[in-house]
Amino acid sequence: MAGIGWMRIGARGSARAAAPARPPDWNRFGAWRRAARSAGRTHHPDGRGNPSRSRRTLADQAGQGHRLAHPRKERTAPGRWRAVSRRLVRVTALLATLLTAAVGIVAAPALAAEDRHLLYEARFLGLPVGDVAVRLNATETHYRIAVNGRATGLLWTLRGLRVHRSAHGRRAADGRLRPDGYRDAWQGWDDGGETVVRYHPAAGLPAPVPRAVKNGRPVRRMPDAARAGALDPLSALQTVRQRVAEAAAAGIPDPQQMVVPIYDGKLRYDARVELAPPQTVVVAGQPWRARVATVGLVPRAGFSDRHAAEWRGGGLRLTIMDHVKAIPLRLEVDQGWGAFALEYLGPCAAGAATCPAPLGDSPTPAAAGD
Numbered sequence: 001m002a003g004i005g006w007m008r009i010g011a012r013g014s015a016r017a018a019a020p021a022r023p024p025d026w027n028r029f030g031a032w033r034r035a036a037r038s039a040g041r042t043h044h045p046d047g048r049g050n051p052s053r054s055r056r057t058l059a060d061q062a063g064q065g066h067r068l069a070h071p072r073k074e075r076t077a078p079g080r081w082r083a084v085s086r087r088l089v090r091v092t093a094l095l096a097t098l099l100t101a102a103v104g105i106v107a108a109p110a111l112a113a114e115d116r117h118l119l120y121e122a123r124f125l126g127l128p129v130g131d132v133a134v135r136l137n138a139t140e141t142h143y144r145i146a147v148n149g150r151a152t153g154l155l156w157t158l159r160g161l162r163v164h165r166s167a168h169g170r171r172a173a174d175g176r177l178r179p180d181g182y183r184d185a186w187q188g189w190d191d192g193g194e195t196v197v198r199y200h201p202a203a204g205l206p207a208p209v210p211r212a213v214k215n216g217r218p219v220r221r222m223p224d225a226a227r228a229g230a231l232d233p234l235s236a237l238q239t240v241r242q243r244v245a246e247a248a249a250a251g252i253p254d255p256q257q258m259v260v261p262i263y264d265g266k267l268r269y270d271a272r273v274e275l276a277p278p279q280t281v282v283v284a285g286q287p288w289r290a291r292v293a294t295v296g297l298v299p300r301a302g303f304s305d306r307h308a309a310e311w312r313g314g315g316l317r318l319t320i321m322d323h324v325k326a327i328p329l330r331l332e333v334d335q336g337w338g339a340f341a342l343e344y345l346g347p348c349a350a351g352a353a354t355c356p357a358p359l360g361d362s363p364t365p366a367a368a369g370d
Contacts, residue, residue, distance in 0.1 A: 114138050117348040118327065119355055121284075122149065123341045129155050133348050133355040134328075138238075143177065144168040145234040150356035160189035164359040167234035169199075175246075177239060182210070182232035184265060185359055195219075195265040197232060212265035222268060222301040230263035240273055240318065241326040244291055249324050253277050261300075268301040269311065278322040283329045284343050290329055293318040 115137050122130035132149040144166070151161040163186045169179035182197040193215055199208040207229035212219040231239065239260055247256060256275035262268070276292045283290075296315045299308040319330040331342040348355035 113140065114325070116325075116327070117355070119345045119348045120342045121345055123343065125338050128152060130161075131354050131356055132342055138171070140171065142168070142170055143235075143238060145238060146358065147234070148356040148358050160187075162187045162356065162359055165234060167232050167238075169235060175242060177231065177235050178208075179210075179232055179235045182234065182265065187359055197263070197265045202228065210263045210265075212263075214265065219266060221266065226268055226301040227263045230261040230268060233262055233264050236260045236262050236271055237318075237328070240275075240293055241320060241328070243273075244275065244293075244320045244322065245324045245326040247275075247291075248322050248326070266302060267299070269303075270298040270300060272296040272298060281319055281329065283319065284345055288319075288329055289322045290319050291322050293320060 116135070118134045118136070120132040120134065121128055122132055130149055130151045132147060135144075135146040135148075137144045145168070146166040147164065149163040150156070151159060155161060165182075165184050167179055167182045169177055169181070172178055178199075180199055183194070185194040186192055195212055195214045197210045197212045199210050202209045202224050205225060205228040209224045209228045210230060210232070211224075211227075240258070243256055243258060247253075255277055256273075258273045258275075260271045260273060262271055272295065274294045274296075276294070278289055278291055280287050281290045281292070282288075294315065294317055297311050299311050303311065314334065316334075317330075317332040318328060321327040321329055327344065329344045333340045
């Protein structure tokens with residue numbers, strides 16, 4: 001069949017049509033190469049770059065490319081190895097690209113470094129009752145969070161209430177937080193209190209154990225095993241922020257779920273977090289693209305039966321900016337006897353009177369700049 005085809009090609013205006021057929025020399029240009037292309041033959045096994053696809057050859061009509069129009073020439077051993085090596089190079093490059101992309105998504109250091117000073121307004125039953133300043137500081141290896149609040153209006157006049165919470169720790173290579181300490185303090189006109197939590201390694205337990213001291217006295221409400229591996233409330237908030245930042249960096253809009261173990265110096269509970277898909281929310285009159293986290297609290301240790309029953313029906317809602325910054329925009333807590341909320345107002349300007357100072361820096365609002 002191949003000989004007949006070549007005879008037909010050579011018969012076009014040539015007396016050498018009956019001569020034995022010669023395969024085309026693809027290293028040469030000229031009539032032989034043009035004749036081979038017009039007959040549907042090609043040096044590409046898959047027919048790439050062959051104009052005969054528009055000439056309706058038998059192979060085209062059969063829908064099998066040019067595998068039927070021209071028997072595939074057997075490659076020599078060196079040619080076969082060159083083809084195999086080229087394919088291996090292409091596959092290796094593709095796998096390297098996919099692996100690099102996957103590593104970039106999984107190990108991208110969301111919230112890698114930040115230093116933010118944010119101002120919030122506290123509201124109870126919709127009425128303003130205080131100002132809250134939040135300081136978020138993080139490097140690649142450490143983090144620190146500080147919350148300072150001060151009552152305003154009638155609540156300040158009656159109680160003179162100021163609160164402080166802070167947490168600090170280390171960041172592991174995989175992004176997980178390893179808290180080192182937590183402090184919860186408050187001060188009024190006539191009284192005050194402080195709870196300090198430190199993390200200590202314990203024999204036989206896989207994670208450090210938080211141990212609390214309240215007003216100078218150790219807190220012993222549960223065994224060490226019940227507290228091992230639990231985070232403080234502020235480190236738990238930072239963990240949720242990291243999840244939102246990672247999803248925003250990777251462009252993942254799907255709902256997210258996570259469980260964060262928490263110990264606040266008195267109680268041990270789990271926070272079951274459900275992150276909704278991104279949506280537009282309005283906070284302090286300004287629209288934001290954010291994720292709403294619905295947090296259910298599950299008592300684990302340190303609760304009375306009545307207290308545990310109250311907590312099982314409660315929880316909170318946390319709205320976080322859908323961005324690598326992951327700034328908390330709103331915190332809502334329904335305490336049964338009233339709704340409490342924190343709303344983001346903007347950055348704290350240096351020396352602003354409305355940004356509360358930490359406890360001990362100034363005894364009265366007047367000294368703080370009011």
